[in-house]
Amino acid sequence: MHSLITHFLGLLAYNLSFAVLAYVFVYFLRRKERKLTAIRGTAVALLGWVAGSLVVQTVHFLFALGGLQLQGHEEGPISIIALLSVMYPMFGWLSIKRTETAL
Secondary structure: OHHHHHHHHHHHHHHHHHHHHHHHHHHHHHOOOEEOOHHHHHHHHHHHHHHHHHHHHHHHHHHHHOOOOOOHHHHHHHHHHHHHHHHHHHHHHHOEEOOOOOO
16 A cells, blocks of 8 residues: 555656646636636646546556566656546636627
8 A cells, every 4th residue: 555655656747747738738828718816727727737637557567467567758748648538628617718808
């Protein structure tokens, strides 16, 4: 159990930079149609980082059950895809739709 927690903490540290990049990507992609407050933006970033890391940990676990070990160059794309797939809907759930104002 200790090695699993250690692996997850290492994965959290590894995914921190990918989480920042995924947040910036999703924010700039959806900023014109949705708006975030500072607290909600922080929640999207932190919850997306942890939830995305849990998804990556699950993928690692499932591959380990199949007898494969994911390390090296295949870990980066898996992290990016998992973090984007978690942060994109989380941004939609926690943001507010912008209202159109007529001039």
